[in-house]
Amino acid sequence: MPVSYPRFASRDAAALPTHFYNIKADFPSPPPPPLYPATRRPICPEDLAPVFPRGFIAQETSVERFVPIPDPVLEALAIYRPTPLVYASGLRAALDTSAHIFYKYEGVAPLGSHKSNTALMQAYLAAQEGLETLVTETGAGQWGSALAHAGGRFGVRVKVFMVRVSYRQKPGRRTLMEMFGASVAESPSPLTSAGSAYFAADPDHPGSLGIAISEALETALAGPSSRYALGSVLDAVLMHQTVIGLEAETQLHELGLEPDVVIGCVGGGSNFGGLAFPFVRRRLTEGRSIRFVAVEPDACPSLTRGDLRYDHGDTAGLTPLLYMYTLGKDFVPPPIHAGGLRYHGMAPLVSHLAALKLIEAKAYPTGRVFEAARTFFASEGILPAPESAHAVAAAIDEARVAAAEGRSPVILFNLSGHGFLDIAAYASNGREAKMPVPA
Amino acid sequence: MPVSYPRFASRDAAALPTHFYNIKADFPSPPPPPLYPATRRPICPEDLAPVFPRGFIAQETSVERFVPIPDPVLEALAIYRPTPLVYASGLRAALDTSAHIFYKYEGVAPLGSHKSNTALMQAYLAAQEGLETLVTETGAGQWGSALAHAGGRFGVRVKVFMVRVSYRQKPGRRTLMEMFGASVAESPSPLTSAGSAYFAADPDHPGSLGIAISEALETALAGPSSRYALGSVLDAVLMHQTVIGLEAETQLHELGLEPDVVIGCVGGGSNFGGLAFPFVRRRLTEGRSIRFVAVEPDACPSLTRGDLRYDHGDTAGLTPLLYMYTLGKDFVPPPIHAGGLRYHGMAPLVSHLAALKLIEAKAYPTGRVFEAARTFFASEGILPAPESAHAVAAAIDEARVAAAEGRSPVILFNLSGHGFLDIAAYASNGREAKMPVPA
Numbered sequence: 001m002p003v004s005y006p007r008f009a010s011r012d013a014a015a016l017p018t019h020f021y022n023i024k025a026d027f028p029s030p031p032p033p034p035l036y037p038a039t040r041r042p043i044c045p046e047d048l049a050p051v052f053p054r055g056f057i058a059q060e061t062s063v064e065r066f067v068p069i070p071d072p073v074l075e076a077l078a079i080y081r082p083t084p085l086v087y088a089s090g091l092r093a094a095l096d097t098s099a100h101i102f103y104k105y106e107g108v109a110p111l112g113s114h115k116s117n118t119a120l121m122q123a124y125l126a127a128q129e130g131l132e133t134l135v136t137e138t139g140a141g142q143w144g145s146a147l148a149h150a151g152g153r154f155g156v157r158v159k160v161f162m163v164r165v166s167y168r169q170k171p172g173r174r175t176l177m178e179m180f181g182a183s184v185a186e187s188p189s190p191l192t193s194a195g196s197a198y199f200a201a202d203p204d205h206p207g208s209l210g211i212a213i214s215e216a217l218e219t220a221l222a223g224p225s226s227r228y229a230l231g232s233v234l235d236a237v238l239m240h241q242t243v244i245g246l247e248a249e250t251q252l253h254e255l256g257l258e259p260d261v262v263i264g265c266v267g268g269g270s271n272f273g274g275l276a277f278p279f280v281r282r283r284l285t286e287g288r289s290i291r292f293v294a295v296e297p298d299a300c301p302s303l304t305r306g307d308l309r310y311d312h313g314d315t316a317g318l319t320p321l322l323y324m325y326t327l328g329k330d331f332v333p334p335p336i337h338a339g340g341l342r343y344h345g346m347a348p349l350v351s352h353l354a355a356l357k358l359i360e361a362k363a364y365p366t367g368r369v370f371e372a373a374r375t376f377f378a379s380e381g382i383l384p385a386p387e388s389a390h391a392v393a394a395a396i397d398e399a400r401v402a403a404a405e406g407r408s409p410v411i412l413f414n415l416s417g418h419g420f421l422d423i424a425a426y427a428s429n430g431r432e433a434k435m436p437v438p439a
Numbered sequence: 440m441p442v443s444y445p446r447f448a449s450r451d452a453a454a455l456p457t458h459f460y461n462i463k464a465d466f467p468s469p470p471p472p473p474l475y476p477a478t479r480r481p482i483c484p485e486d487l488a489p490v491f492p493r494g495f496i497a498q499e500t501s502v503e504r505f506v507p508i509p510d511p512v513l514e515a516l517a518i519y520r521p522t523p524l525v526y527a528s529g530l531r532a533a534l535d536t537s538a539h540i541f542y543k544y545e546g547v548a549p550l551g552s553h554k555s556n557t558a559l560m561q562a563y564l565a566a567q568e569g570l571e572t573l574v575t576e577t578g579a580g581q582w583g584s585a586l587a588h589a590g591g592r593f594g595v596r597v598k599v600f601m602v603r604v605s606y607r608q609k610p611g612r613r614t615l616m617e618m619f620g621a622s623v624a625e626s627p628s629p630l631t632s633a634g635s636a637y638f639a640a641d642p643d644h645p646g647s648l649g650i651a652i653s654e655a656l657e658t659a660l661a662g663p664s665s666r667y668a669l670g671s672v673l674d675a676v677l678m679h680q681t682v683i684g685l686e687a688e689t690q691l692h693e694l695g696l697e698p699d700v701v702i703g704c705v706g707g708g709s710n711f712g713g714l715a716f717p718f719v720r721r722r723l724t725e726g727r728s729i730r731f732v733a734v735e736p737d738a739c740p741s742l743t744r745g746d747l748r749y750d751h752g753d754t755a756g757l758t759p760l761l762y763m764y765t766l767g768k769d770f771v772p773p774p775i776h777a778g779g780l781r782y783h784g785m786a787p788l789v790s791h792l793a794a795l796k797l798i799e800a801k802a803y804p805t806g807r808v809f810e811a812a813r814t815f816f817a818s819e820g821i822l823p824a825p826e827s828a829h830a831v832a833a834a835i836d837e838a839r840v841a842a843a844e845g846r847s848p849v850i851l852f853n854l855s856g857h858g859f860l861d862i863a864a865y866a867s868n869g870r871e872a873k874m875p876v877p878a
Binding site: 075079080084086089090108110111112116149152153171172175176179180181374377378379380381382383418420421423424426427 | 865
């Protein structure tokens with residue numbers, strides 16, 4: 001194995017996949033199905049018809065191994081894809097490690113994170129069916145701004161419920177969404193029955209993704225031509241994100257490499273799943289000995305400390321019951337800066353892999369995460385989003401352990417977004433993730 | 440000519456140039472040389488030895504047509520280069536224009552602008568000579584953060600004088616610089632004789648690039664192992680930026696195209712020169728009829744309303760006399776958000792092209808610039824830096840005129856940086872570019 005690699009594998013258009021990868025085609029056993037809450041029978045596509053665009057439901061329930069990406073979506077993805085696969089030579093030198101660290105950098109997307117990968121697909125499907133509005137929630141605002149952009153591109157109105165703590169920590173994200181024509185409300189809000197109880201009890205309630213999902217879902221169901229869009233958790237959303245892993249596979253292959261360890265942060269699970277699933281396939285179908293590490297904040301430890309059981313995806317109990325690792329739908333995480341990871345549950349597909357012991361899970365405290373992000377920034381020059389910084393921290397630890405043991409593994413992690421809107425968090429080293437007072 | 444193009448030309452490593460292009464080799468007449476202020480004789484390389492690294496002086500005075508990029512710099516550039524050349528299909532649809540608009544997107548650089556192209560080269564040259572410190576100034580902070588990063592990469596300490604109005608408008612940029620280990624002072628400061636008179640008269644003086652250059656230069660000259668680094672204006676800096684235009688030339692060539700109009704914003708002139716010079720060469724040596732448009736803010740109109748004469752590059756009069764369009768070294772521009780364009784002069788190489796009538800100059804008011812940037816953001820999804828938004832505005836006007844005249848020109852502009860740190864300016868639509876009160 002060579003001692004170093006070119007900083008970049010090819011970013012030729014040839015690396016951009018034409019199909020999503022659907023891991024359900026390759027599972028050794030199927031995951032338990034979502035249940036209709038009232039009857040606890042498995043949901044069927046018709047149950048979802050009032051909630052999601054029909055095309056999305058078809059993707060959510062598909063078991064085809066490869067699902068084609070429509071041309072207008074491919075064209076939109078090509079604005080920023082294939083994203084760079086970077087050999088972290090600066091970080092390697094800073095750590096003085098024998099490990100080879102690569103990262104897939106999704107921060108080159110227009111809104112700065114991987115969320116556009118599914119936002120563009122979902123907005124396209126809604127537009128195809130002539131739907132007027134998509135309603136969604138957002139934590140740190142990466143998903144909300146990506147959907148606002150996608151809605152603008154395909155002519156669909158977007159309404160966003162933004163978790164209050166992030167709304168106040170990151171007012172810039174709201175500006176971005178509104179510049180695309182989206183409307184944005186603080187959650188919990190007085191606008192929905194799901195939010196109004198929390199709002200009445202405390203108008204400064206920090207909120208959570210679970211509550212915001214309830215508000216968005218309730219609002220979507222109330223409109224005649226509106227549907228709901230979710231930025232993570234669902235099978236189809238994770239499938240949309242597999243463009244990340246499929247590209248990385250091609251890019252590493254060009255270097256004659258495959259990863260020994262694949263790492264991603266997890267909130268709902270989509271950027272981890274998107275990078276990992278194509279490599280999980282190689283482990284499942286070709287027996288490759290690849291390890292997978294999902295990294296969560298210790299303030300919201302669904303995979304490491306939650307229960308594997310049926311639970312609602314939202315706080316009000318409007319969603320189907322999902323079989324997943326969960327801290328309970330009423331869990332409200334502390335207001336950490338990594339707002340995108342403040343979710344009580346975990347994608348059923350990621351939960352299934354954890355239950356099958358195909359992936360490992362680790363929980364990191366904020367202090368170690370920010371320390372790792374600073375090391376990465378100083379050596380690579382790219383400021384990670386606080387969410388992505390969890391993956392950075394685990395990658396650094398893997399590299400250190402490998403060096404101590406005299407090994408030179410290929411470590412691949414997902415740098416799912418940049419932190420240009422999180423500089424204030426870095427200025428305080430993540431310590432002051434308090435609820436800001438209203439302006 | 441086809442009606443549309445692929446969103447992206449190749450981003451293959453093959454498009455990354457191995458040499459800078461030096462336009463001085465192709466000028467029909469040489470530009471007037473810099474003069475030593477005391478004697479008004481042309482400066483010679485030895486005059487510059489206390490100011491710049493020796494390798495930089497060699498590049499500054501070179502008349503070779505192609506100057507090689509050292510391998511360690513190429514490796515560092517390859518972190519983000521070649522940058523995307525994007526076909527602006529969204530903007531084209533929004534404008535309903537027959538013109539074909541392409542932009543070179545430098546915002547994918549780690550610090551978010553084209554400034555890393557020269558920062559990495561300058562830090563490398565300083566490190567090669569064992570210099571300990573580079574001192575510089577910065578306006579909006581893009582140059583300062585790029586040099587802080589480059590210094591970190593090559594092991595050179597960086598000190599930055601940041602223009603006060605930007606220091607207070609954009610505290611995040613300071614955080615970024617300090618995270619790389621750089622030290623940052625507000626300018627005018629009480630630390631130098633160049634700054635202390637302004638500081639004593641008004642500790643809230645908004646500052647200017649001219650004053651900050653004086654402070655940096657004075658500080659660099661005072662240290663035994665310190666030199667000065669400048670982010671624009673100088674011949675060598677513009678030469679470093681030609682990687683932008685050389686890549687664009689290759690990328691357009693792959694599509695069988697060449698531009699009819701090339702557009703860039705101008706403050707000191709480096710991103711405009713970087714994109715334009717390789718195409719100016721085609722006009723000079725092959726007679727191609729390409730137009731070039733340099734766009735400046737009407738609040739700092741050196742090219743459109745300045746005089747062409749010898750003037751100092753800084754306010755205190757420490758630099759050699761440069762023959763350039765200038766508003767006078769004592770001109771202090773109003774505190775517009777496009778801090779990177781608040782410079783009283785213009786690069787001698789760009790000034791020379793303007794004097795030869797090879798390029799056109801336009802001045803835009805802030806309102807039109809922000810309006811254009813919002814149109815671009817809504818249709819392309821990328822938020823321009825306020826500086827780059829000047830180029831966006833001119834590109835949109837070119838496209839509108841072309842459509843009205845039934846023409847379909849190929850318009851190429853430089854999107855020199857992203858605006859993720861300028862969202863507050865967008866929230867106020869650029870109108871509240873006041874001097875913030877101290878925290």
